[in-house]
Amino acid sequence: RSLSASIETGFDRAWSAIRDGNITTLLVMAILWWFGDQLGEPKVIGFALTMIIAVSTSMFVAFFVTRTFLRLLVGTPMSRRMTLFADVKGRESPSLGL
Numbered sequence: 001r002s003l004s005a006s007i008e009t010g011f012d013r014a015w016s017a018i019r020d021g022n023i024t025t026l027l028v029m030a031i032l033w034w035f036g037d038q039l040g041e042p043k044v045i046g047f048a049l050t051m052i053i054a055v056s057t058s059m060f061v062a063f064f065v066t067r068t069f070l071r072l073l074v075g076t077p078m079s080r081r082m083t084l085f086a087d088v089k090g091r092e093s094p095s096l097g098l
Helices: 003-039 042-074
Strands: none
Touching: 003 042
């Protein structure tokens, strides 16, 4: 399988988990915002707003920016160095020291 096909397959398989996790977080933050509004707690509303902005930004970057950078990388000579993307046979992986 080519590097390009592997990248696309990886993004396709990961997208559902990324989407589900982030949408769940956004729903919880919307509920938290509502509770903060009902209780008159601006700190809770601020936290919910901060999380909504952070999760939305993270999802945008994960889907558009990272995918675009990897697609651009595939067209460069650096992408021919498979040691960047896969373990080379016959070479030991470095120990984590755990």
